[in-house]
Amino acid sequence: MNIDRLVLAIAGVLVLSSVLLSVYHNQNWLWLTGVIGTMLFQSAFTGFCPMAMILKAAGVQPGTAFK
Numbered sequence: 001m002n003i004d005r006l007v008l009a010i011a012g013v014l015v016l017s018s019v020l021l022s023v024y025h026n027q028n029w030l031w032l033t034g035v036i037g038t039m040l041f042q043s044a045f046t047g048f049c050p051m052a053m054i055l056k057a058a059g060v061q062p063g064t065a066f067k
Contacts, residue, residue, distance in 0.1 A: 003055045004063030010051060011036050 001009075018032035043049040043066070052066035 002061045002063035003052050004065045006055055006060060007049060007051050007066065011040055 014036055015033050018029045018036075021029040022033075039049070039051075043052075047066060049066050056062060056066075
């Protein structure tokens with residue numbers, strides 16, 4: 001699995017987790033969903049993604065979206 005797919009998979013898991021936590025625990029978890037959505041939106045235009053940088057440093061195979 002390359003960085004591009006891992007970034008999307010991790011973002012999806014975090015969004016689903018934060019929605020479930022907001023339903024069953026506290027609505028403040030929805031802030032995490034907003035942050036993830038904002039980061040995904042800005043990375044589409046800038047190519048800057050902190051999660052991609054972490055995965056690259058961990059030695060994950062690079063993809064084509066994040067340099």
